[in-house]
Amino acid sequence: MFKKVFRYLILGLGVYALIATLVITFYKDDPQxxxxxxxxxxxxxxxxxxTIENPVNLNSVLDYxxxxxxxxxxxDKEEVWQIIFYRTQHIKSDGITTMDECSGxxxxxxxxxxxxxxxFDAYQREG
Structure with missing residues (x-):
């Protein structure tokens, strides 16, 4: 009887570990x-x-x-300048996201x- 319970316990832990590993490996966080x-x-x-050493493009940031x-x-002539802001710090609970609550x-x-x-200062200077 003890061996049977022990086998089921080990099997259950193994299945749990497998599922947890698959979720951590393949599940992509959805910010939305x-x-x-x-x-x-x-x-x-x-x-x-x-980092500057590993530059990213706009599409990869939007995807992530x-x-x-x-x-x-x-x-500005042949150049396109775009600044996007993502909220990174909460300042005031008013239901409105402002630039001071975001990183550009x-x-x-x-x-x-x-x-x-x-x-944003650099964005305003360009063009």
């Missing part, structure tokens, strides 16, 4: 389905990991983070060139 606190943290973690909270774009990512022709507090 997150509550705002989780999405804020998700956005902040992603933006904090950005989903729709931005705010976005602005303009064309500045793109030139679809390639990330600057992010953080100075991104």
């Amino acid at each position: 389905a997150m509550i705002w606190q989780d999405r804020e943290a998700f956005n902040k973690r992603y933006i904090d990991k950005l 983070l989903g729709s931005p909270d705010l976005t602005f774009a303009k064309r 990512l500045l793109f030139k022709n679809g390639e990330l060139v600057l992010w953080g507090p100075s991104a």
